[in-house]
Amino acid sequence: MVYIFGSMSGSFNDSKMATSNIRIKKVCEWCKKEFYSQKCTTRFCCKRCAEYAYKDRKRQERKSYTEAQVQKCLHEKAQSEISVKEYLSISEVAKILGITRDGVYKLIYRGVLIAYKISSRFTVVFRKDIDAMIEARPYERKPKATSLATDENGEAITEFYTTKEIIEKFGVSNSWVFAQAKRHNIPKVYHRGKTLWSKAHCDRVFTAKPETPKEEDWISYSDVRAEYNLTHDQLHNYVKYHGLRRKKVGKYTYILRSEIDAILRPPML
Template identity: 50%
Template sequence: MAKSNIRIKKICEWCGQEFVAQKVTTKYCSHRCANLAYKQAIRAKRIQQEEQRIQIVKSEKPLIDIKDKEYLSIAQAATLLGLSLQAVYKMIYTGHLVAYKLSSRLSFVRQSDIEEMLKRNPYKKRQPKDTLPITDFYTTNEIKEKFGVKDSWIFHIAKEHNIPRTFNRGKTYWSKKHIDDYFAKKAPDPEIKEWYST
């Protein structure tokens, strides 16, 4: 293979000396400089891996310290769950997690309560949305007549419950299945026989 006649002046990335290269990609003036740079890169990679390992050990140490404790502070509960303090407080305020307050500054959570909360709320796979095409529709007037409701109420409920609708020649058509399902939930219990007026 013929040698290239190109001569490019470059600065060695290891020793800083100027040299003439035959390729644009050449970084070092000699094999020695390339070898020293390679060894330094390997050393830097090993140092980085060791620093990452130390960070993992440091992050796991608080978990080792608190995993056998029955009573945890809010901060320890956040560490155990891997959440922020705000997220744990939100869970307490919404009633998902039970916390105990002994004074204005001292609150704690039992580890058994955390486990109980996790058992009560297992992850549920999201169900796919209806893939079948909607073919049956009500007009707005049909819903008003059948269920005795107002226009504004229909639009409000449809928005709140994501009831599908379509438009054709200036009219709004609502999914029959979704409307019927909504009103079926609102229907009174058929076993109730006696009623009082207000």
């Protein structure tokens, strides 16, 4: 029995001697005093500083939670006020759509969203116009990418133009490319997110001399604005962005009815 007791005592003394003698100089995160630690993970010089830091951390968490709840209440209140308004400011439209003010102005300048400029600093948008803008542009799933296309004779097409190449070579606008492609049924394929057009068909369509429009094919700016309920700036942006042909007779400006109808009039199903 004495022999067993002596062995246990020796083990106990050896464990005490195994304590690390390493001393690491650190700075307390709470009181900023220097102290020596036996571990790299020690953050505080004493238990008191650790308790103070713990209480301060909990206090900051409660403060952040309270501020977040206040911001949430204010946001819900602002949304409820916006939901009952018939007309909205640019900032309110940006909040509803989840975009920036510049994004809203881009929609207005492109003619996608109708807005009314009351003064140089005050522009309003009717809520019904926002709903009409969204309903007029439902999501359409694009066809799967393919690299096969055939002409009228059923032969495979191997040479293509990208849309950018057509614009640079023939000096036409992006919308004109798609309008002519739809009109003349130009074969196309999709490859890595790009639309490729049959080279032979494009050379035949875009190099052909366009027919001279007849007098009844032209429509004045004022008639377009009245028919489509557009402002002068919106119509001007349409003409500039899509590269529509126009002519000036006296003090009146005319554009081709077929070109503006192709952009603003929805396709017949």
